[in-house]
Amino acid sequence: MTKIAVLTSGGDAPGLNACIRAVVRAGHYYNLQVIGIKRGFKGLIEKEFVSLKPRDVSMIINRGGTFLLSAREERFHHYEYRKVAVENLRKEGIDALFVIGGNGSFQGANLLVKEFDFPVIGIPKTIDNDTYGTDYTIGFDTAVNNAVDAIDKIRDTSVSHERVFVVEVMGRKSGFIALAAGIASGADVTLIPEYPFPMHVIVDSILQARKRGKRFSIVVVAEGVASGKEIAEILSEKLKPYDFGGVRYSVLGYIQRGGTPTVYDRIIASRFGVFAVEEYINGKKNIMVALENGKVVSKPLEVSFGKVKKPDLSDFELNNILTL
Amino acid sequence: MTKIAVLTSGGDAPGLNACIRAVVRAGHYYNLQVIGIKRGFKGLIEKEFVSLKPRDVSMIINRGGTFLLSAREERFHHYEYRKVAVENLRKEGIDALFVIGGNGSFQGANLLVKEFDFPVIGIPKTIDNDTYGTDYTIGFDTAVNNAVDAIDKIRDTSVSHERVFVVEVMGRKSGFIALAAGIASGADVTLIPEYPFPMHVIVDSILQARKRGKRFSIVVVAEGVASGKEIAEILSEKLKPYDFGGVRYSVLGYIQRGGTPTVYDRIIASRFGVFAVEEYINGKKNIMVALENGKVVSKPLEVSFGKVKKPDLSDFELNNILTL
Amino acid sequence: MTKIAVLTSGGDAPGLNACIRAVVRAGHYYNLQVIGIKRGFKGLIEKEFVSLKPRDVSMIINRGGTFLLSAREERFHHYEYRKVAVENLRKEGIDALFVIGGNGSFQGANLLVKEFDFPVIGIPKTIDNDTYGTDYTIGFDTAVNNAVDAIDKIRDTSVSHERVFVVEVMGRKSGFIALAAGIASGADVTLIPEYPFPMHVIVDSILQARKRGKRFSIVVVAEGVASGKEIAEILSEKLKPYDFGGVRYSVLGYIQRGGTPTVYDRIIASRFGVFAVEEYINGKKNIMVALENGKVVSKPLEVSFGKVKKPDLSDFELNNILTL
Amino acid sequence: MTKIAVLTSGGDAPGLNACIRAVVRAGHYYNLQVIGIKRGFKGLIEKEFVSLKPRDVSMIINRGGTFLLSAREERFHHYEYRKVAVENLRKEGIDALFVIGGNGSFQGANLLVKEFDFPVIGIPKTIDNDTYGTDYTIGFDTAVNNAVDAIDKIRDTSVSHERVFVVEVMGRKSGFIALAAGIASGADVTLIPEYPFPMHVIVDSILQARKRGKRFSIVVVAEGVASGKEIAEILSEKLKPYDFGGVRYSVLGYIQRGGTPTVYDRIIASRFGVFAVEEYINGKKNIMVALENGKVVSKPLEVSFGKVKKPDLSDFELNNILTL
Structure with missing residues (x-):
């Protein structure tokens, strides 16, 4: 019986549990055994493996x-530890590794492909939505709604004062x-790292808004531009x-x-998780799942490397x- | 100065205010005058017109x-009332009518095009997301999140008992x-009007889930299939x-x-509203705005008529x- | 070592988990062993007992x-089953039973006191807040906030239309x-079972509100008065x-x-749970915990019987x- | 006709609008005219007065x-500006000033009593709940729920990592x-300004929790103790x-x-607002409304001065x- 392993790596993002659940249940549906690896690459090295059955991922979608x-x-x-990781996977009889992670995790996992020819499937998640090659990464919608x-x-406070x-x-x-x-x-005004603009533009925007009768102003700034504190002090x-x-x-x-x-x-x-398993079943490997023009597709894992979205x-x- | 009017028609949906705001501000941005019509087609007949400036749509996006x-x-x-409606629009010097509505409202508005050659732009909204010709209608995401x-x-209650x-x-x-x-x-189990299936399938699903160790079950049913009460009684x-x-x-x-x-x-x-105004500025009319493969586009208004999504x-x- | 048992009984209410957690941890703090009984009185009869340690109630307060x-x-x-229940408790070496429940559950538990002299401590919960003898029952605040x-x-819909x-x-x-x-x-208008009033009063209230310029109306009705559907049809x-x-x-x-x-x-x-354990430690039994004039107190269990709050x-x- | 004025002063708090609404509607109910003063004491000096009728406070309770x-x-x-304030109130024919505010605002308002014998009624609000003389101040419950x-x-993130x-x-x-x-x-661990304790206690608590098997820790610190950043760096x-x-x-x-x-x-x-008006109607003045042992009462305004809750x-x- 084919055996796959799944891990989550990097900063957490809302939707990870839903994705693990989808991989586990799709695996089961297609008669694969599924192993969960705890603590990402750390658990790979230290062999923290747990068997995952459909009931084990119950009540976690939310x-x-x-x-x-x-x-x-x-x-x-380090190469020697990656070697340990792959040995652990092979000793356990695992045929492929599903990595739910961001850009960095994909690059790490890709070394298992290059160095040991170990099959890897990537599923993109990061609240930042900045993984090249996919229009969407798991967690972004929740993060923006939270923000x-x-x-x-x-704004209630801002307006009142x-x-x-x-x-x-x-x-x-x-x-x-x-x-x-911001939208x-x-x-x-919204300040982002990709398109910086000078402070006087921000000041002008706010002054003009006041002239138009607006009694409060919200400036949204991505942490990569400057701290909220700095911007506030200048303003x-x-x-x-x-x-x-x-x-x-x-x-x-x-x-x-x-x-x-x-x-x-x-x-x-859920879609990403199920599709990832189905692509693997269909013989694909060393791919990442992606959203493109509203459709779930797969692409070579390397697509996302070294490029900026x-x-x-x-x-x-x-x-x-x-x-x- | 060109003058446009905007109204909302049919059942309300979360996002209508954000869309009105976008039409008003985009109108202003492109030097159009914007008139709001209250109570949909009723206000068109009874001439409940209000001038809308950027500050009038402040604090409503949420x-x-x-x-x-x-x-x-x-x-x-009735023809005679539609005639009154168009006369009201023309007397007020309005050059085009923006209708934020569903299928039915678009068909109503289209009669103004056919009978009086009055320019109409449709922006699709309905929590049901069932307007043909667009992948998305305003309100659907919020409605599903609410559900x-x-x-x-x-589920808390369901599981506890x-x-x-x-x-x-x-x-x-x-x-x-x-x-x-449901997903x-x-x-x-999820029951929807488009693909009915017999009751014993539902019962089987629930019994099999219990056999697999599941201790509770959720059945989601669209009101068009049967009432929740009926389904519950049969189950x-x-x-x-x-x-x-x-x-x-x-x-x-x-x-x-x-x-x-x-x-x-x-x-x-917001995108639909701004794009609708921009398409009008660019000479388009009698169109509806739509989402297609992740892009905002426009199509002839009739596209959506008589077809089922x-x-x-x-x-x-x-x-x-x-x-x- | 003294051993106490805890169960939840009747309709579920938000806060039950927080209360179980408090009983378990207070028990542990005061060197009691704590047994959880599953499925309320059913688990008492069928002896579904589980040991509860502080870590077992982790991450459930919310x-x-x-x-x-x-x-x-x-x-x-039936007496013979209550006998089984008490025998189960005694065989397990349990010294007292903590019942997180409503009026009915307290009366059931009280039979264990009367018939078998088995010590019982009641903690009041019900989203209805109608347990006599306490100003508050666990779950009410959440239920009203949910409502x-x-x-x-x-109201968004009501106002728009x-x-x-x-x-x-x-x-x-x-x-x-x-x-x-309602407040x-x-x-x-708010309709409640305790103080009924005729339909024409409701109609009058609504008509008068319209006269005062109000453009929508909300009527809140407790299910015990009539169904929302009935009231809506009459109105x-x-x-x-x-x-x-x-x-x-x-x-x-x-x-x-x-x-x-x-x-x-x-x-x-949390307060109720900790206080209940402390009262027991201090030698009290056959009591219920209660909130009175802003303070947590305890009272004889029977206080709540046969009276209407x-x-x-x-x-x-x-x-x-x-x-x- | 008796005329009262109402203002909100100091940091905003959720529930202010509900309270203004209650003052306005209770005023109307008891045949008082109600004037709203904008921007707190600033509007008192600059005479930013608006008439408030029941419909003007519609749709703001939430x-x-x-x-x-x-x-x-x-x-x-400064005395001379307070004099202007009272002159403005008297010129407008206002008989009493309702101040929805915290400790500082009450002290300010009390000067109008002392210096000009102008009647004042205080309604306590502050998310901090630290006004002496009342068990509760408007805004606290929402602030804690937000927190x-x-x-x-x-915690989701904390646990995952x-x-x-x-x-x-x-x-x-x-x-x-x-x-x-914190509860x-x-x-x-919870750190508050009133009862400081040394850092090693916090460290011990966390280490002991780990020993007991807890895999994450939350430390809540009030801003008055130290910044979250400082505490985090030390830990x-x-x-x-x-x-x-x-x-x-x-x-x-x-x-x-x-x-x-x-x-x-x-x-x-709502209760505070209505009760404040009713107390005034009953001849009370220079009082603050308060919650005491679960009941709404009134007390001399000075009760809260110079004492720490x-x-x-x-x-x-x-x-x-x-x-x-």
């Missing part, structure tokens, strides 16, 4: 986080969360001459990453129109 | 319902909500010989239709796998 | 339902949920002469009972003022 | 923030939010010798202050038991 846990593992950067729920709350509010969202190198959160929360200085309720900031942080996954994340995670500039134009 | 209101209007089925939030709550629970969701002719809610909530009878915590049902009803729109609905409503059968297969 | 499960058990009405969340959503909306909430004999939900959602008939957006109804049902408990329910359930009439007066 | 707005006003510290919702999300997580909540001088959030979220250092998933922190910030008020806050705000130490004991 849980945030990953019940297989995740951990950093520096040792995986926007928070901004909706902050007629303030300028700077909200720092996640995104070290990537502005997808910021951009979507969906009616932000006056506070520049806006001093004008009569405002002051400038405040909030760092949304980890609340974006947790919580019950949205319907979209549950369904896409950028938000569409036209979204800025959209935001400019909408914040009039 | 509000459910429609601040332009909606109403049934039988008179619009799944409710089912998540119901080891019950079978029948949940009736909206969808008179259409199973999109039921199908998505996202891990339902054992209650058929499952009597077995040791269960009983069968209960719940009708989710109007809570699906209301509430703060999700990020997806806010963004798609059906869910993909493969989603049933997916559900079968996932509920193992 | 889960709805009860992980000890609940079930109906007709046999407990009001739903009504907030329904300028409708009258009848919302049926839980409460077969008791109006606490309806009354609180918190700004209902025009629909009576309001026909007037120009309204029509009358609709919604039955909130089981969504009130489930879901993540609110902070108040988590804290009160009624809402304060002054709350109606409050509602009349607030819905102006 | 809105966060305050539609009357709030602002800082340094000028109110706990966020911590529930953070087996981390120690430090969560900084609001409370500069007061630990009520931290303490309630309700199952925090391992990170001290826990380095042990095998952990690392230490992270999150500052919840302004999301605690906003959002839809809970049922409890809507009802208590502290959390009950027994809540720490409770938390120690619950986090076993």
